Amino acid sequence: MSFAASVLTLYPEMFPGALGLSLAGRALEAGTWSLEAIQIRDFASDRHRTVDDTPAGGGAGMVMRADVLAKAIDHTSPPDDLRPRLLMSPRGRPLTQARVRELAAGPGAVIVCGRFEGVDQRVIDARGLEEISIGDFILSGGEPAALVLLDAVVRLLPGVMGNAVSGEEESFENGLLEHPHYTRPQEFEGREIPEVLISGNHKKIAAWRRAQSEALTRARRPDLFGKSMTKG
Ligand code: SAH
Numbered sequence: 001m002s003f004a005a006s007v008l009t010l011y012p013e014m015f016p017g018a019l020g021l022s023l024a025g026r027a028l029e030a031g032t033w034s035l036e037a038i039q040i041r042d043f044a045s046d047r048h049r050t051v052d053d054t055p056a057g058g059g060a061g062m063v064m065r066a067d068v069l070a071k072a073i074d075h076t077s078p079p080d081d082l083r084p085r086l087l088m089s090p091r092g093r094p095l096t097q098a099r100v101r102e103l104a105a106g107p108g109a110v111i112v113c114g115r116f117e118g119v120d121q122r123v124i125d126a127r128g129l130e131e132i133s134i135g136d137f138i139l140s141g142g143e144p145a146a147l148v149l150l151d152a153v154v155r156l157l158p159g160v161m162g163n164a165v166s167g168e169e170e171s172f173e174n175g176l177l178e179h180p181h182y183t184r185p186q187e188f189e190g191r192e193i194p195e196v197l198i199s200g201n202h203k204k205i206a207a208w209r210r211a212q213s214e215a216l217t218r219a220r221r222p223d224l225f226g227k228s229m230t231k232g
Helices: 022-030 066-076 097-105 121-126 143-154 164-168 202-220 222-231
Strands: 003-009 033-039 085-094 108-113 130-133
Touching: 003 066, 003 143, 022 033, 022 143, 033 066, 066 108, 066 121, 085 143, 097 143, 108 143, 130 143, 202 222
Parallel strands: 003 033, 003 108, 085 108, 085 130
Antiparallel strands: none
């Protein structure tokens, strides 16, 4: 069963974009996942194909209309669709590797990309959209956020990553940031690869990497470090 992604957007030309290349692109071609980009504007009913209007209560910018978006969602994702319906939104719950894993294990996702000031709250409530943020900053639209989310999900799909082990040792998978990496040449601008890594002593190497991970996490992300300790 392949992962089915449907993206609702005013800019379907942005898809698959970066996801048409490299690992994700090959997996798309192989049918490991599928992607349809739906033009929200096609569901507008007036002859100007209007999708937005001025905010109730006044203020700057425009708001995406609930009725047009609801039509697009219902067309793409009928009530018996088992896929989660997501809305990319800076107000959403921050995306985590744990949520990415859950999504990758499921049937797919319907992803709504906001534009303007955002979308009318009533469609979020009426269609039970799960708001997901990719970080504490403001993008001009949800499309790059959807690409980010899908990139993270697709690489976890069975058969997508060549070396499955590397997925499990990465940052966040064990509540720690990853240790630094090195490769040839042995010396670069006077800097050597740490001695231990060329020692051939796998126990020592594992211990060194673990210590590096912990020091890095403590320094850069003390919030994660606390978590990894309680998880054991
Ligand atoms: N006025 C809104 C920001 C709108 S940005 C606010 O202050 O909260 C326009 C659209 O870009 C949003 O509807 C959302 O779909 C997308 N977007 C912006 N930043 C995002 C982020 N950090 N994560 C996910 N989506 C984001």
